[in-house]
Amino acid sequence: METSLTAPVGTMTGVGPARQKALAELGINTIADLLTYYPFRYDDLQVKDVNEIADQEKVTLKGTVASEPVLARFGRKKNRLNFRLLIDHDVYMVTFFNQPYLMKQLETGQALAVYGKWDAKRSSLTGMKIINPNNAEQAFGSIYPASKSIRQGTIQKLIKQAFETYGDQLVDIVPAPLAEKYRLLPRRQMIHDMHFPASQDASTAARRSATYEEFLLFQMQMQTLKQADRTTDGITIHYDNAKLKAFIKTLPFELTGAQKRVVNEICLDLKAPQHMNRLLQGDVGSGKTIVAAIVMYAAITAGYQAALMAPTEILAEQHANNLAQVFADTDVNVALLTGSTKPAARKALLAALAAGEIDLLIGTHALIQDGVEYANLGLVITDEQHRFGVNQRAEFRQKGHQPDALAMTATPIPRTLAITAYGEMDVSEIDELPAGRQPIQTTWVRSNQANSALSFVRKRLAAGEQTYVVTPLIEESETLDVKNAEALSANLQDYFAPDYKVGLLHGRMKPDEKEAVMAAFKANEIQLLVSTTVIEVGVDVKNATVMMIYDADRFGLAQLHQLRGRVGRGSQASYCILVADPKNEQGVQRMQIMTETTNGFVLAQKDLELRGSGEVLGVKQSGLPSFKVGDPIADLNVLQVAQQDAHAIVAQPDWQQQPANRALAQILKTKLAAVGTLD
Structure with missing residues (x-):
């Protein structure tokens, strides 16, 4: 079956060890790789009429060599080759730079086709290559990605040779x-x-x-x-449907249609004997956590343990507090395990976990460390799935006997990435917000208008509400003109003193310092919180109604949307103010898109179109494949x-x-x- 095509390129004539190595650097190892090493563009080699050519257009002219070629040398290794080309009854000058070997190919009276760039003022052509005028196949010249180690011409020659020798085997x-x-x-x-x-x-x-x-x-x-x-043999979780329905009835709100649909999809997977590998995506504030609570409760009614892994301690603690309240009237035993758990408490917790006394364990990657043994793990959930690598997910799954796996993300994944980066997972989507949620009003101001924005913030604080202010960097950077968090918090404290208190939160603070600041903000002892993006995911303070983001053009659309989602979590109207002086048209477009839509999926697709897939998730991190021909954004329908x-x-x-x-x-x-x- 295509045996020769799977042979190494080194078996071809003219491919020695050095050339084989150069080809391998381009991802060409076999003859099949060489044949599918496609051009990224084509030069139009079709002969054009001189009267139809635009200035500086790349064209092919066909005529007769009308003068002896003249080679002039200038400077070190530089030369210029001139000759005249007769086309119909007119003569045009053709110049080739640094291709002296063409002298041998040119004879007066010879028919010739030359590809090059046309200079309309001088009626002359700067030649790029000479084409055999009898070769009709070369109407288009293929241009390939080349490297320092291997030239364009060599790649073209090898592909031609490979096709002539092995084409019949395709x-x-x-x-x-x-x-x-x-x-x-x-x-x-x-x-x-x-x-x-x-x-x-x-x-x-x-x-x-x-x-x-x-x-x-x-x-x-x-x-x-x-x-x-x-x-792969999974586990069949025969949950107690009556108990599950009774539990859902105790919730203080009615589930949305989308939440009900997603709960059903996941519960069907739990019951099935196959292993579940599902991605749950829902926009900021769409109610994924309550869906997670319901399906974890389902697993627990069947006698299994459930575990929920979050990327940060702040988020893990928030989940633990929220879920302890959700399960307050049940007999579910909830525990929290993070890197900050004291040794004695950790030891007692691990013993209770191994004995099956803990039903639901919430934590950071501490959940998958050595020594953490579960009695009967049935369901593992990773929150903010894109922050965990494949290896961490695999370790988590090995903690039980093929427990069902649910990954959740509030970073809306555009259809393109859902199909490519997560193609091996089943995808559930919560595509509606809970009732009572008000859309967040977003405005964009330039930095010279920031003071008017701050006077608006003062009005919201006067109404008893709270504000987040986000800035991209912690310390001064000589290369980036960015407001740093420390200086900004000091300036804002001066601006709002003595009426309101300003707090500061950034990634270099110790966990207990962060907790103290967040607790003070939640208790409204701090009215305005200046922060780097440590508050991006999952933080929930219902009284916070304004999100002000400095240097907003330094964030991606998805990240801005995540930050915006920290407000609008209560019933009051909420606002997002973007302060930015974008340097280019793309930056302006991104600010405008943010003010036009609050739909995370629309934004994620736009982000992808504006920045490309590699930048949005980071190709290596997201496992997004690179395609040779297809463009997953432009060719989404295919x-x-x-x-x-x-x-x-x-x-x-x-x-x-x-x-x-x-x-x-x-x-x-x-x-x-x-x-x-x-x-």
Whole structure:
């Protein structure tokens, strides 16, 4: 099955150890890799009429060499080659810089096509390359990502050689019914037209087919991993439905339709014998914590323990306090374990946990450390899932016998990232806010208008409400003109003294110092809290109605949205004030988008479009794959179709054995063997 295509590039003529190493640096290890090393753009080599060319346009001119070439040398290793080209009845000067070897290729009276940049004022061409005018295949010149170690021309030559030698071995990977449905090119033609298109239309059709093939392969990997996870023996949690319904009735509010739907989805997973691996995403303030409480209670009624892991001690403590209140009228025993838990208390807690006396353990990554033994762990929940790596999630799962896993995030993941970064997880989405929540009014002011914003803050404080002020840095930085938290808090204390008290919270404070400040803010002993982004996730003070963010253009849209979500948690009207002097058009756009929508999913997609996927989550951190041809943002609809198709293929029993899927199954087996299995 495509045996020669899986051979190392080193087996090709002209590829020695040095060249093989240079190709490996570009991700080209096999002949198949070389054939799918696609151009990122094309030069239009079609011959143009001189009268139709714009100044500085890159064009191909075809004519006859009308004068002997003249080579002039100037400076060290610099030279210029001039000759005249006769086109129809006019003569044009052609100049090549630093390509003296072309002298040997030029003869008077010779027919020639030259690709270069046109100078309309001088009616001359600065040549880039000479093209064989008889070679119709070269209407478009493919341009590849190259490196210092290997030149563009070498890559082009090797791809041509590989296609001529191995092209016959290329077989279609996309199952025939799908290829027919979407009118995709046969794979051999697709790869040919990606590298050597005869026209713009040919390259567009090839790229369309290559994009779908690449996305389908990726989605097949995701779906295969998901299926493997499902076949892993999970645990069946036979929860007590009557108890669960009675518990939901005791809640002081009615669940939204979205919360009910999500609870049902998760409870179905708990009951199923397969292992649950689900992502719960919901916008800021959509009520994920209460959903988590309900499903944890379900697991506890079946005799299992549940654990909830949060990224920071502040958030873990807040969860512990909130959930202790939620479970106050039940017999659920809630405990908190963080790095700050004193040794004696920790020892007693671990003993009670191992004995099965604790039903629900909440904490930071301390939950997965050595020595933490659960009696019967059935459900693990990670909050703010994007802050934990795959390894931490895997360690958490190993604490029990394949406990069901639920990851939660309030960072709205746009559809693109949900499909790519979390493709192997089932996704539940809470897409409506609880009743009574008022939308937060967002305004953007420039820094010279900050004083008028502060007078508005004073009015809110006078009404008995509280305010957050966020700034990006803790200490002065000579390179960044950013308000630092310490100086800002001192200035604001002067501004609001003696009527209101200003507190300061930043990442370098000790945990107990942070706790003391947060407790004072919650108790309204501090009216205005200056903070770096340690308050970004999950902090809940219902009396805080204003969020003022300095240098807002230094934050991503998703982060600004998270910060904005710290207010508007009570019934009063709430406000977010962005103070920023954006340096470019993109910065201005981001500030405007923030004032136009409070929908986190819309913002996350916009953030992705403006900044690109790598910056939004950090490619390495998020595990976002890099694609050769497809763009998960621009080609989102193709990505979604490929996901649905992959899902349908994998749902068929013995899909690998079906003739239409054999090539796909084979290439998938090779790919999965190379990456290993994902958690």
